[in-house]
Amino acid sequence: MNEQHFDVLIIGAGVSGIGMACHLSRECPGKSFAILERRQSLGGTWDLFRYPGIRSDSDMFTFGYNFRPWVGGKVLADGASIKQYVQETAQEHDVERHIRYGLAVKAADWSSVDKCWRVTAETEATGETGTYTANFLIGCTGYYNYDHGYKPDFPGEDEFKGQMVHPQHWPEDLDYAGKKIVVIGSGATAITLVPTLAEQAGHVTMLQRSPTYLMPLPSTDKLALGLQKILPDSLAYKLTRARNVAISRFLYLRSRKSPRLMRRMFLGIIKRQLNGEADMRHFTPDYDPWDQRLCVVKDGDLFTALKTGKASIATDHIDRFTETGIRLKSGEELEADIIVPATGLEIQMLGGIKPTVDGQAVVMKDKVIYKNVMVEGMPNAGLIFGYTNISWTLKVDIAAEYLCRLMNLMDKRGYRVVMARDTENSRGEDTILGSLNAGYVKRAADKLPRQGTHGPWKASQNYLEDVKILRFEPIEDGVLEFDGKRTHASVGESGGFLKPLRSALFGS
Template sequence: MIEKEGTMFDVIIVGAGISGINAGYRVQEKQPDYSYAILEARGGMGGTWDFFKYPGIRSDSDLQTFGFKWRPWTDNRPIADGASICEYLKESAAEHGIDQHIRYHHKMVSANWSTDEQMWTLTVDADGETTYFHSRFVILGTGYYDYEEPLAVDIPGLENFGGKIIHPQFWPEDLDYSGKKMAIVGSGATAITLVPNVVEKVERVTMIQRSPSYILSIPNSNAGALALLKWILPSSLYFKIARWRYMFLAFLLYRVCQAYPNASRFLLQKGAKLQLPETISTDPHFQPKYNPWDQRMCLCPDGDFYKALKTGKADIVTGTIRTVDKTGLQMDDGTHVDADIIITATGLRLRLAGGAKVSVDKAPIQFSKKFLWKYIMLQDVPNLSFMIGYTNASWTLGADASVTLFTRVMSEMKKKGSTSATPRMENGDQIKSTPILNLSSTYISKAMDTLPRSGAEGNWKPRDHYYKDIWDAKHGDIQEGMEYTTVST
C-alpha cells in the first residue's frame, strides 16, 4: 500500500458524484489495503444532483436500481427529486466513511502515466493553486457531461429576444417566473420535467419540440404486492427483490421495444392519447419519427406531464423554429409563441474525464482514436478506468459493473505481481468499430467524434445488458487483450 502522505495514493478517483462514491465503496471493499482519495472539482458532493437546480429536477430511472446495491433506497418513491437523491448520496458516503476521502475544490487538469515510474501524475487545480497527485490507478467517475459549458444552442435569431434566456444547466435560483409566459425548447427529460413543475406559477408554458419523445407514465409509489412484501419480509430480502424487480422490468421494456417496435410504438401512443386533454392530439405531438428506445425514453411519474397539459396552462407546439423575435418564437408554419422567458432544454454537451488531458509518457491520448476494453479501459492506457453507466437502464448499474471489473483487474495484478495492466489490440485498424453509446439523440450524435469506440469482437465489444455484464465483471475473461507488465521502479 502507498502511504496516504500528502498527495500519493494507490488509487485516485476523480469525481464525487454517484459513480465516484460507488467506486470509493468498491475500492475499500475489494482492495482494503489500498489507500485512495476522491478529487472533486466543486465544493459539494453529489455531482449532477448537487449541481443542477432547475425546478423539479429528478431521476429518470428508479432509485431501486439507480441507488447503491450496498445501501438500498428506502423511500417509497421509485422516482425521486434531486435534493432527496443528493441527501441519500451524502448519507451513504458518511455511513461508510467515504466522505473522509474526498478533497473538494480539487479539479484534475491533466494526468500523465510514466512507464519508468509505473505511476500516474495528476496535475490538479486545488482552489486556484497547482498541485500534483500521484497514484498507481486512476478511476474516472466524472460522468460524460460538461459541467462548465452547455451544448451550443442552434436557434435562429435567439439574440433578438427581449426577455430572459435560461439554460437549465445554469438555472438562476432567484429566477421569478410567476405570471410569465415561458417557452421551453426541447422534448427530452429536462423539458418533460420542467413543464409540470412550473405550470402552477406561470401564466402559460409552451413546450416547443422539433421531434417528439416517447413518454411513459409510471406510478411513483411501491404499491400492490411489493408494498405487501415490505411488511412481510426482512428488509434485506425485500430490497433485493425490489431491486431485481425494477431491473427486470426495465430490461423487459427495452427488449420488447427493440424486438417489437411497431407494437411498442402503438401501445405507447395509445397510452399517451388516453391521458391527453381533448385540445391536444397525438398527431404530431406524440408521434416520434424513430422507434422506441432509439433515443432514451422519458419517464413521467404519476402522469404529471399529462396532468399539466390538462390544466389549460400548458401546451405543445411541434415544428421548426423559423426565427426568434423580441416577443417570442416564430414557427415555420406561421405560429407565433409569445414568451417572456425562453428555456433552452436542448441537451447537454458531452465531455469525458471532466475535460482533463490524458497522456502516456507525455504523448497525448485522443479518446476518439482508441477502443474501449470491456467498456472500462482505453486501449494503450495503463491502470486507468472509466465508470460508464447505461443509456437504456440505470446509470449506476453500469458504473458498478465497471468498478467491479476494474477492482478484479487490480486483484489479478496482485496475483501476477504486475505493476501495470494495459489493454492492447492487434490489427486495430482491421476491426470494425461501433459507437459506445447506442442512442441517436442529437446531443450524443454531435459528440461521437470525441468519444472512444467499441469493437465488433472479443473483449472490445460493447455492453449488452446488466445481467450479462455483472457476471462477466466477476467471472469473465480478463486476459484477452490485456497486457500485464512488471517493471521494477
C-alpha cells in the same frame, strides 16, 4: 502543495465516484485512495442541477447502489433526495474524508519509467497547483460538460427582451409566477420542467422539433412498500430491484425486436392518458422506440398540465427569436417572458482532461473500449461509465467490482502494470454510447472512444451479460497485458451461468 501519492486516484465525487470509492473501501480495504472533485460538494449531477422538479428518470430501486438499499416507496426521487442518499452512503462507508474538494484536474500523464500516473490539479479558489501520483487512475466524471450545456445559436436571440435561462444554470431566485414560458426541447429535462413550471406560471409551452416516446410512471411503488413491511430491507430491495431490472430489460429488448408493436403500445398509453383527445402529431416520433431514450412522466403530470390548459405543445421549427418571444416556421408566434433552452448536454470525456501516456496524447476517438471499463492503450486506468438504456448505477456497481477484482489479482500475482491492447483491429464505428441516435451523441462522435466489433471490445448495454462478464469471468483472459505480457486464467476461475443470472437479478 507537496506531491501526494495514493494507490488509487478517483476523478469525480458524483454517483460514480462515490460508488467506486465505497467498493474500494469494501473490497480493497488496504488500499489508499483519494477523490479529486472540482466542485465544493459531492453529488455530481445532483449537486449541479437545481432547476424546478429535477428528479431521476430511472427508478430508484435500480438507480440505488447494490450494497445500500433505497428505502421507502418513492420511485422517481427528486434531486435533493438523491444527493442526500449519495452523501449518506459516503458517510456510512467512511469515504467522504478522502474527497479533496475544489480541485480541477488539468493534466494526467502515465510514466512507464515510474509505473504511475502523475496528475496535476488546480485549486480553483486560489489558482495554486499541486501534483498527485497514483498506481491506478479511475475516471468517474460522467460524460457531459459541467461548465455549460448545449445551446444552438438561435437567429435573432439578441432581440429577445425577456429572460433566457438554461436548465444547467438555473438561478435560485428566478421568479416565474404568472409568466409566459417557452421550454425548447422534448427530452427528459423538458418533460420534467414543463409540468413543474406550470404549477405557478401563467402558461408553459413546450416547443419541440420532433416528439419523444413517453411513459407514465407512478411516483410511489406500493408493492415495494408492502414488501418492506414484511421483509428485511435488504431482501425487499433485492426483490424490487430484480423485478425492475427484468421489466426494464423486457421493454428495451421488445422495443428493439418488435418496434411496431411497442410503438402502438406507447402511443396507446398516451391516448388513454389524454382521454383520447390528444393531437397525436405532438406525441408520434419519426423513429423507433429506444433509438433515443424513453422519457418517463412522473404520475402523468405532463398530461395533467396539458389537459387543464396550463401547458401546451408546439411541434415546429424556430424561424427566429423576436422581442416578445419566438416566431415559428409555420408563422405562428409564441409569446414568452422566459425562454428555457432545454436543448441537451455537451458531451466530454474525463471532465475535459486530455490524458497522456509518456507525454503522448491519448486520442479517445481513435481508441476502443475494453469491457466498457478500460481504454485501450491506457495503463492502470479504469473508466466508470453507466448504462444509457437502464439505470446508470447498475453499471457503476459491476464496473467498480471488476476494477477491485483486477487490482486484487494484480496484488496477488505481484503485477504492477495492466493494459488492454487490441491486436486484432477490433475497432468499430459505434461509440461507447452504442446505438443511441440522439443529437448529443451525434455531436460528440469525435470525442468518444469506440467500441469494438466483437469480444471484450463490444459494449453490450446488457446488464445480465455484463454481470456474467465483469463479476464472474476470469480477469486473465489473454487480452489484458500484465507487465507487458498476456496471461490466461487457470481452469475453474470462471463461474457458471445460473450464478451470474441469480447475481444479476438479486445482487452480489
